[in-house]
Amino acid sequence: MPTKPSSVELADTVSDLMNGIAGWLLIGLGTAAFLSGLGGAIQYAGTTGMVVPVVVLLFSFLFLTSGVLVNPRLRRRLDRRHEVSRFGRVQSVDSGVLSESESRVESCTNCGSTMRQGLVRRYREEYTAAGIPLWTLSENCNFYCSSCATEELPGIPPTNPEDDPVSERVVTEVE
Ligand SMILES: [Zn+2]
Numbered sequence: 001m002p003t004k005p006s007s008v009e010l011a012d013t014v015s016d017l018m019n020g021i022a023g024w025l026l027i028g029l030g031t032a033a034f035l036s037g038l039g040g041a042i043q044y045a046g047t048t049g050m051v052v053p054v055v056v057l058l059f060s061f062l063f064l065t066s067g068v069l070v071n072p073r074l075r076r077r078l079d080r081r082h083e084v085s086r087f088g089r090v091q092s093v094d095s096g097v098l099s100e101s102e103s104r105v106e107s108c109t110n111c112g113s114t115m116r117q118g119l120v121r122r123y124r125e126e127y128t129a130a131g132i133p134l135w136t137l138s139e140n141c142n143f144y145c146s147s148c149a150t151e152e153l154p155g156i157p158p159t160n161p162e163d164d165p166v167s168e169r170v171v172t173e174v175e
Contacts, residue, residue, distance in 0.1 A: 016072045023071025030063030082131040089137065090128045095121045098143060110148040119149035 033056050040053025068074045082090050098104065100117045108115050121142045126133040 019070050019072050023067045026063045026067030030060045030067055033060035033063060077133055080133055082128055084131045086128050086131045089125060091125050093121055093123050095119060106143040108145040108148055109142040110144055113145055115143060115145040118146050119144040
């Protein structure tokens, strides 16, 4: 994976942050619109005055949906969703690549050697509703150096960091 110039990385972080702020603003606006629309709809129920609050309600759904979609963190969460029928605790494992460009030093879970690149397996236990992870109950990562990853875990195909978003998630979600 080519190392991004730091200016691009900074721009990415800033745009993530801006999208996050915009997302939360939209969600706030949507919630406010939803509440006032709902109040109005109840107040004017059955009369022609009900049209305005109903339109407000429709807009609030629009705000809420775009707020979720524009928010990078919520979007990542949606990308990680499970089957719609999943409710409650869901355990999941994803694997990704730790690349040298992340300049992290980890030790291999299997042989204990220090490694700067290799395989990452991330175990998560999340509380989900309709497949969408609401909050993470536990999360831990196992790291495997390149030789252990190929010898001990033959079931895992060698992954290409370019098309595997997990290694990026590892960086972006650690706070
Ligand atoms: Zn190892």
